[in-house]
Amino acid sequence: MNGFAYLRPGTVQEAVEAYSAHPGARYLAGGTNLVDLLKLGVEHPTVLIDVGRLPLDTVEDLPDGSLRVGATVRNSDLAADPRVRDRYPALSQSLLAGASGQLRNAATTGGNLLQRTRCPYFQDLGKPCNKRAPGTGCGAREGVHRDHAVLGHSAGCIATNPSDMAVALAALDAQIELYGSEGTRRLAVTDFHRLPGEHPERDTWIRPGELITAVLLPATTAGAPSAYRKARDRASYAFALASVAVVLRVEDGIVDQVGVAFGGLAHRPWRARHTELALLGAPATPAAFEGAIALELAHAEPLRDNAYKVPLARNLALDVLGRLAPTPAGV
Known part of the structure; x- marks a missing residue:
């Protein structure tokens, strides 16, 4: 070192x-x-x-009904917070699905959002990687890429974002509070991480020197039914092959509110806007769910060894949507 x-x-x-x-x-x-x-x-x-050790380690209720999570709140503490478990269950579930208990006791909210890809080509100095060393190429594209992206990737990078928490935050419409030389600003979680494009070395839209100070969970999704599900190679301490976070509120059999985000499929948490547009105002039925998910995953561009991620993500999303949708009366 x-x-x-x-x-x-x-x-x-x-x-x-x-x-x-x-x-x-x-x-x-x-x-x-x-x-x-x-x-x-x-x-x-x-x-x-x-x-x-900065004073950024508290979870606070705000007057508008939102929840402010300090950047140094530990993942284990956030997952266990009764307000999070009650109002934003997808977030608590995503945190408990990530890493091990020991790591959750150390990892922070801000750090989780900033963690870098676990692509083995990025971590191995002997391998080409445009994210680590721009211009050297992407070794994973023609190499071992079973775990890599099927959405939003570029010729220069097919890495995936490893965060479980960020997927839930994306579906929940959370915002990130940042402080830098120009003062405080906020970014939606969905706008925080970048797609690789021509600059895969840039993971986020954070400005030089900015510090994440908090995550804001909005009142608009507080209390809405939500859930997170993750598929991985083993039962614990493994990154997602695919995951999904869903917020779904149904009124009289019609989808009144919906947020869907995928993990393990792209360089950032993938907000499924095509799915949401198709579902909002539609009947909350298995056929509607299946058609809406198909619209999103039609944009996938799998590589030689990771096409399995598309049906895997589809089945995860259908399972979570089905579990969150209320059972029709008389069934």
């Missing part, structure tokens, strides 16, 4: 100022992803700015 300096600022403002003053700096909170990348030689910061 290369040498680096270490700073522990006392405020968010001090953290942002320290980042601006030290080219090559990185923020450190739980470190469950960054420390691994340091050991592998993928990341080599000049300074680590420890934000893990």
Whole structure:
């Protein structure tokens, strides 16, 4: 591991100022992803700015009925929070589906959103990877890509986003609060992560030096039926081959509110807008669900070894939609 300096600022403002003053700096909170990348030689910061002890570790009810989750709230604490379990069950389920108990005790809300792909070509310095070393090529495209993207990928990168939490947040219409040299701003979770395009090395639309300070869970999806389901190679501590988060509110047999997001299929949590448009105002029936999901997955472009992800994602989504839809009277 290369040498680096270490700073522990006392405020968010001090953290942002320290980042601006030290080219090559990185923020450190739980470190469950960054420390691994340091050991592998993928990341080599000049300074680590420890934000893990900043006062960003609370979950607060806001007057408008939304919930503000501080950036350093631990994944285990967020999953167990009664307000999250009651109002946003898909989020709690997604967190419990991610990593191991030990890692959830260390990982933070902000860090989860910023974790980098687990593509083995990205993590291996001996392999070509445009995300790690732009211009070297994508080794996975013609190599081992069973776990890789089927939606939104480019010639330069077929990596997937590894976050379970971000998929649930996308379906729930959550927003991210950021603080930087220009002050505070908010981004929808659906607008935070990038598709690879010509710059796969850029994972998000975060500006240099900006710090995630909170995630905001809106009142509009609070209490709506929601769920998260994930398919993986083993029962624990494995990243998603495909996953889905669904918010579904049905009134008198008609879909009144819907949010669907897929994980494990793309470079970012994939909000299924074609599916949502088809379902909103439609009968909450298996036939409607199947047709709406097919509209979204028709845009998939699977590679040689990962075409199985398309029916897998379809079946996951149909299962979750079916479980959330109320059973018709008399059935």
